[in-house]
Amino acid sequence: MNPSNSLVIETRNLSKAYKGVQALQDFNLELTPGILGLLGPNGAGKSTLMRMLATITKPTQGTILWNGVDVVKDPEALRSVLGYLPQDFGVYPNLSAREFLEYMAAIKGMSGEKARRKISDLLDLVNLHDAARRRLGGYSGGMRQRVGIAQALLNDPQLLIVDEPTVGLDPEERVRFRNLLSDLSGERIVILSTHIVSDVESTATDIAIIHKGHLKVHARPEQLLKGMEGCVWEWTVTSQELPALKQRFLVSGAIRRMDGVEVRAVSERQPCLEAQPATPNLEDVYLSLVAQRQEVT
Amino acid sequence: MNTLRILYHLALADFYERARRYGFLLILAAVIFMGVLVNNGTLGMNLASGDPNILVRYRGELNSAWIGTMTVMVTNLFLGLFGFYLVSDCIKRDIRTGVGQIIATTPVSRAAYLVGKWISNFMVLAVLVLILAASAAIMVLLKREAALELGTLLMPFLAVALPYMALTAALAVVFETVPWLSGAVGNVIYFFVWLFSLMAWMAVGTMLPFFKDPFGNNIFGTSLYASASAAFPNEPIMKVLGVGSFNMPGTQFKVFNWTGVDWTPGIVGAQWSWALFGLGLILVSALWFARFDPAREGLRRPRAKPEEAKAGEPAEPRKKAPGIALPSLSPLVSKLAQVNPFLGVLFAELRLLINGRRWWWWLVIAGLNIAILSNPLSITKEYLLPIAWLWPLPIWSEMGNREKKNNTYQMVFAAARPVLRQLPAAWLAGVLATALFGIAGAMVFLSNGDLPALAGWLGAVILIPSLALALGVFSSGSRVFEVVYLIWWYIGPFQKSAGINFISGPPQAFLLAAAGLLLLSAFWRGRQVRV
Numbered sequence: 001m002n003p004s005n006s007l008v009i010e011t012r013n014l015s016k017a018y019k020g021v022q023a024l025q026d027f028n029l030e031l032t033p034g035i036l037g038l039l040g041p042n043g044a045g046k047s048t049l050m051r052m053l054a055t056i057t058k059p060t061q062g063t064i065l066w067n068g069v070d071v072v073k074d075p076e077a078l079r080s081v082l083g084y085l086p087q088d089f090g091v092y093p094n095l096s097a098r099e100f101l102e103y104m105a106a107i108k109g110m111s112g113e114k115a116r117r118k119i120s121d122l123l124d125l126v127n128l129h130d131a132a133r134r135r136l137g138g139y140s141g142g143m144r145q146r147v148g149i150a151q152a153l154l155n156d157p158q159l160l161i162v163d164e165p166t167v168g169l170d171p172e173e174r175v176r177f178r179n180l181l182s183d184l185s186g187e188r189i190v191i192l193s194t195h196i197v198s199d200v201e202s203t204a205t206d207i208a209i210i211h212k213g214h215l216k217v218h219a220r221p222e223q224l225l226k227g228m229e230g231c232v233w234e235w236t237v238t239s240q241e242l243p244a245l246k247q248r249f250l251v252s253g254a255i256r257r258m259d260g261v262e263v264r265a266v267s268e269r270q271p272c273l274e275a276q277p278a279t280p281n282l283e284d285v286y287l288s289l290v291a292q293r294q295e296v297t
Numbered sequence: 298m299n300t301l302r303i304l305y306h307l308a309l310a311d312f313y314e315r316a317r318r319y320g321f322l323l324i325l326a327a328v329i330f331m332g333v334l335v336n337n338g339t340l341g342m343n344l345a346s347g348d349p350n351i352l353v354r355y356r357g358e359l360n361s362a363w364i365g366t367m368t369v370m371v372t373n374l375f376l377g378l379f380g381f382y383l384v385s386d387c388i389k390r391d392i393r394t395g396v397g398q399i400i401a402t403t404p405v406s407r408a409a410y411l412v413g414k415w416i417s418n419f420m421v422l423a424v425l426v427l428i429l430a431a432s433a434a435i436m437v438l439l440k441r442e443a444a445l446e447l448g449t450l451l452m453p454f455l456a457v458a459l460p461y462m463a464l465t466a467a468l469a470v471v472f473e474t475v476p477w478l479s480g481a482v483g484n485v486i487y488f489f490v491w492l493f494s495l496m497a498w499m500a501v502g503t504m505l506p507f508f509k510d511p512f513g514n515n516i517f518g519t520s521l522y523a524s525a526s527a528a529f530p531n532e533p534i535m536k537v538l539g540v541g542s543f544n545m546p547g548t549q550f551k552v553f554n555w556t557g558v559d560w561t562p563g564i565v566g567a568q569w570s571w572a573l574f575g576l577g578l579i580l581v582s583a584l585w586f587a588r589f590d591p592a593r594e595g596l597r598r599p600r601a602k603p604e605e606a607k608a609g610e611p612a613e614p615r616k617k618a619p620g621i622a623l624p625s626l627s628p629l630v631s632k633l634a635q636v637n638p639f640l641g642v643l644f645a646e647l648r649l650l651i652n653g654r655r656w657w658w659w660l661v662i663a664g665l666n667i668a669i670l671s672n673p674l675s676i677t678k679e680y681l682l683p684i685a686w687l688w689p690l691p692i693w694s695e696m697g698n699r700e701k702k703n704n705t706y707q708m709v710f711a712a713a714r715p716v717l718r719q720l721p722a723a724w725l726a727g728v729l730a731t732a733l734f735g736i737a738g739a740m741v742f743l744s745n746g747d748l749p750a751l752a753g754w755l756g757a758v759i760l761i762p763s764l765a766l767a768l769g770v771f772s773s774g775s776r777v778f779e780v781v782y783l784i785w786w787y788i789g790p791f792q793k794s795a796g797i798n799f800i801s802g803p804p805q806a807f808l809l810a811a812a813g814l815l816l817l818s819a820f821w822r823g824r825q826v827r828v
Contacts, residue, residue, distance in 0.1 A: 079404040107306065
């Protein structure tokens with residue numbers, strides 16, 4: 001058996017409150033190697049969850065188990081095998097990429113020679129080899145993001161947590177990063193939080209949708225898409241009809257055409273005779289789950 | 298071994314990050330200038346006569362021991378204060394840049410992280426000490442009064458200056474780590490800690506059996522006093538060492554031979570134990586270190602208003618479907634701004650300046666004003682008004698740098714007339730707020746017909762925010778103003794030194810200075826906007 005197959009991170013009744021406001025409540029999740037796409041609206045509790053998994057923030061209640069060890073009590077059990085790329089992170093502008101990575105490698109407890117080799121490999125991997133000796137202050141946003149990705153991978157993490165990792169990357173780099181995540185996922189647990197559903201669509205082996213601090217769904221993408229079969233429709237309307245349509249149906253897309261607006265909507269019943277069934281995608285799934293909940297409230 | 302590696306890289310990266318800044322060059326230039334001032338005799342060290350009627354001071358021959366010691370004492374005096382403010386940004390920088398949240402996920406312990414920062418702080422200060430040691434060596438060679446003895450010259454640096462810098466570096470870490478000592482309040486507290494410890498050590502240092510003061514006053518003072526007394530046995534010589542600027546016309550300097558302190562392992566060990574004491578303080582302060590947990594870091598920041606979304610909180614349910622019933626977006630400006638655009642900005646700046654203070658802060662302001670109204674004028678001038686002009690320091694220190702600090706500068710500078718409207722509005726808001734904080738002073742001076750005091754009050758009301766704005770814009774931070782103002786406040790309004798006491802001195806000079814500072818602010822802000 002591959003040792004990585006035994007990796008498991010589990011949250012049990014995880015809750016976090018900030019000054020009386022419940023950010024996360026009774027959150028139960030179990031993850032094994034693969035990529036989890038974490039989706040949810042702004043303020044849903046994604047960042048809180050990831051900060052708790054990354055041992056930065058302690059939960060108000062509940063436990064996080066890494067291979068059976070409670071990392072709330074013993075965070076060191078996880079930190080040496082953890083890679084974390086926060087959404088808003090900075091760098092030391094007066095260090096070069098190589099120096100910054102050497103610094104990060106040292107505080108991750110990596111030995112000198114091993115770290116140097118790994119840094120060279122990672123600089124190649126994120127396409128920064130030529131700029132490795134330039135100061136980070138002169139880097140573009142995308143280049144800094146790639147430095148962030150490299151530091152997250154430094155210690156060959158068994159648990160990789162990445163928050164909006166493709167923000168600021170050009171399309172080519174984005175594809176490159178997606179492929180990298182896919183390659184990595186066989187041996188480790190990757191948690192990918194993003195608003196770019198296409199990133200999740202192309203990489204995630206599991207999807208969790210979180211809303212108002214609760215886990216709404218945790219399933220494989222195929223299961224979610226299968227559940228939406230026959231619920232997504234496409235048809236063309238005039239521009240004038242669109243506002244009224246948006247009030248009646250959950251519109252997940254609208255594209256201007258010469259003959260009007262091609263609408264894509266989620267509905268359990270056929271919205272009108274012209275509407276044709278469409279193949280569901282994850283955006284439809286996400287919107288249907290999140291929007292329904294909002295309507296209930 | 299691994300911990301040592303972590304410490305090495307933590308300290309080195311942090312040191313590089315600071316040493317490669319343009320600002321560090323300016324600091325180096327300032328330290329080199331300090332070395333020049335010691336060389337040309339502007340700054341120095343001597344022993345005073347015990348008889349205040351005799352204008353005599355005693356100094357050593359310009360040999361390696363005297364020059365090394367004198368440079369160390371000047372170094373300790375200045376770097377003990379300014380060095381603290383120079384290095385006390387290392388943890389805040391990790392919070393500000395976000396590097397901290399990555400560090401928080403690594404196995405590095407709180408103590409190791411803080412010790413790494415301490416070493417980095419120490420390295421920065423040690424570089425400055427090294428420069429001054431080199432300047433001391435150059436001085437010995439230039440003066441040609443005695444041969445250069447490197448060991449004798451460097452021992453005061455190794456045995457006194459460096460451990461004191463280690464202590465200063467440690468205090469900087471401690472002040473950053475303990476939440477309520479971080480920020481303007483901590484900066485003020487350190488100033489007074491530094492000031493009173495200087496005085497206290499002079500008084501009690503000689504009484505201690507083993508530990509001597511970290512500044513070196515007692516170690517050098519005792520030895521110098523012994524040599525001076527031997528050279529001039531019948532003259533009353535004070536045992537206290539004077540360090541600073543001695544531009545006293547008519548003073549006679551008597552020279553004696555001093556070959557330095559007889560260094561023993563005990564003396565050196567006792568001085569370095571101050572560094573260990575600093576290390577101990579750091580390890581204790583690690584208990585308060587939040588390890589970049591936003592849930593705990595948040596306690597350090599002003600409370601967000603209820604309507605503002607907080608990170609990690611659940612989203613409010615969408616009340617209306619998107620795209621429907623758009624709110625009216627006209628008129629684009631408030632009623633006040635319609636009347637006069639400047640007034641709109643002024644009130645907004647005023648709100649930014651005074652909002653967010655806790656009730657007890659206002660209670661102190663109210664208490665001070667009531668005390669001013671109910672006490673004799675002499676008490677007001679002597680104590681109450683100086684305190685009233687110190688208490689709002691955290692408010693003034695935000696002027697001119699709020700945009701950079703909160704990363705709003707791109708939006709603010711892209712708005713209409715950032716230099717000709719927003720900056721004057723910020724300045725006027727500062728003036729109005731300052732007047733409000735000390736309003737009782739104006740009332741009592743006016744009711745007593747004390748027009749010079751009223752003019753002084755007005756000078757202070759205009760000068761303080763002008764200084765705050767200028768230094769805030771110039772430095773893009775609050776510490777430069779805090780340090781400059783604290784020193785000015787202590788020497789001027791508190792010690793009542795003529796010429797710089799902006800509370801009771803003639804206001805013309807201060808008003809002129811305020812105008813100059815305002816123009817400089819506009820110039821610097823103009824450069825920021827163009828960049």
